[in-house]
Amino acid sequence: MKPFEIIDHTADVGIKAHGNTLTELFENAARGMFSVITREGANPQGSHVEKNIEINKDAGELEDMLVSWLSELLYIFNREKLCFNSFKIAGLNNNSLKAVAGGVSIDLYQNDLYTEIKAVTFHNLKIEEDVEGFNCTIIFDV
């Protein structure tokens, strides 16, 4: 099972993330998002940083939590110029998420980044069960 694939979208960019479990799906979706930003296989260099991430919100659907999780990482990337490459989710349900994300502090002007993601969209977003576990297609506005 591939953790994620980058898929075609006319105006924007999408990924299809997979996971044996829901937490793995969430971790792989984050990996996919950063590979859109930095280019697949790229390995930006910089000093290592770890962040604890905690999201608490009103109960909604799990898809809403997936968007919140990715949006939170994107927000930290934009604010602190942290390019994440490892994700460990410690707790996940419809209204809370706890995770540790590791990455490197980068200089936007030194790194030839690939794509600016403006936002994580809800477009046709649906977490689906399959034989290997779960999958979800996520479209980013770029």
Added chain:
Amino acid sequence: MTQAWQGKLEKLDNFRWKIPQSYKPGMKVPGLIYASEPLLPGIINDKALEQVVNVSFLPGVVKYSLAMPDIHWGYGFSIGGVAATDPKNQGVISPGGVGYDINCGVRLVRSDLILDDLKPRLETLTNSLFNNIPSGIGSSGDIKASAKEEEEIFLKGAMWAVKRGYGAEEDLEFTEDRGSIEGADPSGVSVRAYERGRDQSGTLGSGNHFLEIQVIDEIYDEEKANIFGLFKGQITMMIHSGSRGLGYQICDDYVKSMISCLNKYNITVPDRQLAAAPLDSVEGKAYLSAMKCAANYAWANRQCLMHLARNVFEKVFNKSWNSLGLKLVYDVAHNIAKMEKHKVDGKERVLCVHRKGATRAFPPGHADLPELYKKAGQPVIIPGDMGTFSYVLAGAIGAMQETFGSTCHGAGRRLSRSGAIKACAGRNIDKELFNKSGIIVRAKTRTTLAEEAPEAYKDVSEVVDVVHGAGLSVKVARMRPLGVIKG
């Protein structure tokens, strides 16, 4: 992942195609697509038409879910989508009908220069623009605003920039809504949005945002061109940018808030990116007034960008921008929702017009036009791709009768970004453009060049011919690119 459209598409005439309301239960109005036979295969092989159908589900939608000929698959609305909703008939406002880059738009600056004046300095000018205008991912600029000043930007838009010395009072006259839409309320802007907007004024951004030096190579309507101050052989400059991180965050905040109130208002949408709230609800009003803050920020941003570019011209030509005749022709928004008066079945109504990748195109005589342009109609600025053409059109009466005063916004993508990268593998797009057409291109990354390669886009001339032929706007002038800077 794309799948050809299987549904019904009725040809009404050479420029109009209809998706009947009977296509799907839940559609409140039919879909109406402006296209020509040559553009149609590209449209059908995309997911955009299903999105036109989705928009027709919105409560209070009036007459049609519309699509311009540059339509392509987006999220929520298609890009090139237009829909008007009626507040008196439970009409809603949807952040997905505006998009994340609120008031992404284009401005066109004319000059007194002709091609011969520019040629010897084109390379210096392009390089200098590239070095002096912040661009690229997360770019921040030298134009900094404190939190208090940011609030001023939200409220006053381009006026804030002019007051700071970035341009002249006259520039406001030639900006849609004079660069400042009324009713902006900073209290609905989140701390995060403030933070993301703080140091991004006067930055271009990345992706399809650009600044381009052009020459007018064709005039279609002498009278209107004269009124707009345009002539054949003239050098122009086009700027395409939006509200940067501020707009993205406002849209993000409000899509989430509207998803959580879909049940409260008993609204069903086929795609949650279309989440909406009634125009007269607390949530609907809050979004509209926060959206206006981002719209004003975008007008201030394009005003700052023009100011930075004028400074570069001054240095390169050793003359003031005024003596170079660097005047703003017009600035248009192409991602916005606005309350506007329109006639529906003979009666005037105030409607919320969502334009997602579509441009306002008010006809001659419209009250909202600058005095100077009353006779010609509103200038409509249509950027093409970096290898072919861009256009100036003028709004026409057909737009008021059929499309709530709207027309197309660009060429529209034909290839996905990864499709474009594949198509350009192993090629040097900037070299090709230079060798073939003498166009100088500077971009932050090689990937941007491939993603934005001319073949990634539809034929802008074909798109423009449709809106011209359908009477939504008329062709005035065509520009060809000379120097391009990309984010």
